[in-house]
Amino acid sequence: MTQATVSSEMRASVLHPGGRMALESRPVPTPDPGDVLVQVAAVGVCGSDTHYLRHGRIGEFVVTAPIVLGHEASGRIVAVGAGVPDERIGERVSIEPQRPDPHSPESLRGEYNLCPAMRFYATPPVDGALAEYVTIGSAFAHAVPDSVSDEAAALFEPLSVGIAAMRKAAVGLGGSVLIAGAGPIGLLSAQVARASGLTRIVVTDPDPLRRAAAERFGATRTVDPGTESPAVGDGFDAFVDASGAPAAIRAGIPAVRPGGRVVLVGMGADDLELPVSLIQSRELLLTGVFRYANTWPTAIALAASGRVDLDGMVTGRFPLDRAEDALNADREPGSIKAVVHPGRAGTEPQEEL
Secondary structure, eight states, X not given: OEESSOOSEEEEEEEETTTEEEEXXXXXXXXXXXXXXXXXXXXXXXXXXXXXXXXXXXTTEEOOSOEEOOOEEEEEEEEEOTTSOGGGTTOEEEEOOEEOOTTSXXXXXXXGGGOTTOEETTSTTSOOSSBSEEEEEGGGEEEOOTTSOHHHHHTHHHHHHHHHHHHHHTOOTTOEEEEEOOSHHHHHHHHHHHHTTOSEEEEEOSOHHHHHHHHXXXXXXXXXXXXXXXXXXXXXXXXXXXXXXHHHHHHHGGGEEEEEEEEEOXXXXXXXXXXXXXXXXXXXXXXXXXXXXXXHHHHHHHHHHTSSOXXXXXXXXXXXXXXXXXXXGXXXXXXXXXXXXXXXXXXXXXXXX
16 A cells, blocks of 8 residues: 555544434544545535434435445545555545446446445445545546536535436437426536536426525526426426425326436335326336446536536535534525535534635
8 A cells, every 4th residue: 555644543423323423533444455545525415314314224224333424525545555556646536436346247237336236335334435534446536627626526426416317318409308306416417407408497396495596507497396387388308306206206207298208316205106008108218317327527527617516506514523413404494515524623514615
């Protein structure tokens, strides 16, 4: 292993079974062959982190032992394992928080996000990035240009979900999409749709503050689903559900034109009643999105070119010792994305860096 000067101990925000979070000291991890050690600069808070805090599980993944949350991360490489060039030390990177088995059939097909042996940050029992240092495979530490901030580099992870969703939607220039949900993934899907040349991007959400955010981040129109329906016209080329709400999914499918696509991104009910006859008669293609694969180069290009605005989505900044507050920031009206800075000292949330 080759490294810059790194201490042997680090701070980590740890979630314990039962919902207790504590700031603890842990050994700095050592990069295995092919890995890099990253000093974490910024960590975005995801709804899955919040769900683990409040409910202790997501589906079959249960918090039964202490775990470090956080999978939207950026930082700087400070050490490399065997087989990784020393020249990478000092490189600013965005972390793709996945460790697939490179030899699985899914990985060999290029669909490594579907690898059944996947080890994904902050998914029990795998620790995440709410710590001062993390390790990741060198191929999953993506170099970022100086024009991209640490916060934006951390948000390449949710941006990648939006990229994966719009790739599944397969809508071309001048096309149209209906997006349900104006949370971070819905807003990023709208931004990707705009960058892809779509000319009709309608976003539905019951929250007026979120609808206003959607108008800032790419929507050509927003709709309160409780009071009106989107103007269907000839039907949308695609419907992307970023809400996970059964009612939103049931309302969105009939708005898709014959031969269009339905993309389910939001994690909601395990089972859902669908209009099968409508799907059959219109020959709709219905698919899901599970994380992402091969999206970071696109995310870097979109952010570096200014085609998407990631910095503008950050509505709260917190030091590591206020990580629990960051995870609960979604309860604040107008909150879009909270970011934790593990290297920052202090006990108060920071609105401006």
